[in-house]
Amino acid sequence: MNILEQIIADKQNEVERNKSLYPVALLEQSIYFGTPSVSIKEYLRRDDKIGIIAEIKRKSPSKGVINQHISVERTSIGYMQAGASALSVLTDQKYFGGKNEDLSIARKFNYCPILRKDFVIDEYQIIEAKSIGADVVLLIGSVLKPYRLRQLASFAKSIGLETLLEVHAVEELQKSINEYVDVVGVNNRDLRDFSVGIEASLALAEVIPSEFVKISESGISTPETLLQLKDAGYQGFLMGESFMRSSRPEKACENFVNDVLSLMNSAEKKQA
Numbered sequence: 464m465n466i467l468e469q470i471i472a473d474k475q476n477e478v479e480r481n482k483s484l485y486p487v488a489l490l491e492q493s494i495y496f497g498t499p500s501v502s503i504k505e506y507l508r509r510d511d512k513i514g515i516i517a518e519i520k521r522k523s524p525s526k527g528v529i530n531q532h533i534s535v536e537r538t539s540i541g542y543m544q545a546g547a548s549a550l551s552v553l554t555d556q557k558y559f560g561g562k563n564e565d566l567s568i569a570r571k572f573n574y575c576p577i578l579r580k581d582f583v584i585d586e587y588q589i590i591e592a593k594s595i596g597a598d599v600v601l602l603i604g605s606v607l608k609p610y611r612l613r614q615l616a617s618f619a620k621s622i623g624l625e626t627l628l629e630v631h632a633v634e635e636l637q638k639s640i641n642e643y644v645d646v647v648g649v650n651n652r653d654l655r656d657f658s659v660g661i662e663a664s665l666a667l668a669e670v671i672p673s674e675f676v677k678i679s680e681s682g683i684s685t686p687e688t689l690l691q692l693k694d695a696g697y698q699g700f701l702m703g704e705s706f707m708r709s710s711r712p713e714k715a716c717e718n719f720v721n722d723v724l725s726l727m728n729s730a731e732k733k734q735a
């Protein structure tokens with residue numbers, strides 16, 4: 464059993480446990496259930512942003528502890544002040560050190576799209592995402608069979624949430640994409656062995672249908688890489704580890720955004 468299979472097995476047990484502890488009727492009483500979601504599609508298309516989806520991630524199976532004592536309030540506010548387009552919050556506890564409360568704290572202090580980054584395998588988790596303040600849920604092509612992924616994306620749409628379909632290869636994209644998906648993300652990290660390379664995004668750039676917003680995830684650590692992906696057609700860039708390794712992730716994000724803007728301005732001057 465590889466690490467992804469182990470995570471999904473544990474997630475199935477977690478979902479069943481949570482269903483008994485926090486029934487759907489209880490989740491639906493959340494103040495966020497009647498609140499309209501913020502569209503990540505619209506934010507990633509804005510001309511005044513460069514498309515960074517800044518992530519809050521304490522640890523990972525491949526890297527271990529990254530930043531265990533993060534302040535979600537300070538970091539999430541700082542990310543948005545730095546110019547990020549959206550937030551991504553890990554809510555898996557066992558493997559990534561996150562919790563649902565992290566997302567609710569980010570929601571309390573920010574009006575922006577927030578992605579619940581977790582391994583969604585059941586409608587219950589989508590209801591749960593809505594109840595804690597998420598706007599977008601992640602559906603992973605390598606985890607879900609195509610018919611099941613379509614069911615979950617349709618359900619998310621029915622309660623007002625957008626869906627990010629994550630793929631790593633052309634085959635996953637072709638079998639998983641459907642009309643209920645809002646954003647297609649290419650994960651540069653292979654979840655089977657956690658190897659990383661932006662070649663995955665570059666290979667899929669022309670294959671993703673133009674009607675979908677495209678984002679590149681993981682492995683983006685330099686402004687030059689982001690601009691390379693932007694030139695390839697990507698509108699969003701999910702970044703976490705390169706920021707989270709700093710004692711002040713929000714400051715690292717601010718510096719990165721400024722470096723990207725500086726490179727973009729220099730390129731425009733050369734073309735003028």
